[in-house]
Amino acid sequence: MNMNISITDYQLICEAKICGCIDNKRVVYVFSEPVHSLCIDRKQLLLSQIQACRNLLKYTTDKIELLIVEKEIDILSTLC
Secondary structure, three states: OOOOOOOOOOOOEEEEEEEOOOOOOEEEEEEEOOOOOOOOOHHHHHHHHHHHHHHHHHHOOOHHHHHHHHHHHHHHHHHO
């Protein structure tokens, strides 16, 4: 009996959140990944963080938080 486990569509699940005090807010990330993943490619990690920030923009109403998330997207984009 042969048993092969194959994941054809690897998807890292990443969620971005705003955290910190009024003067020290920043973006933090929560990751969950498939059971069989052994390593994460750097570019894939950065793209997941960018997508999570874009999703966060949809729900952010505070102007300061919007600027923080947009700045985070710019920084991550330069690293890709």
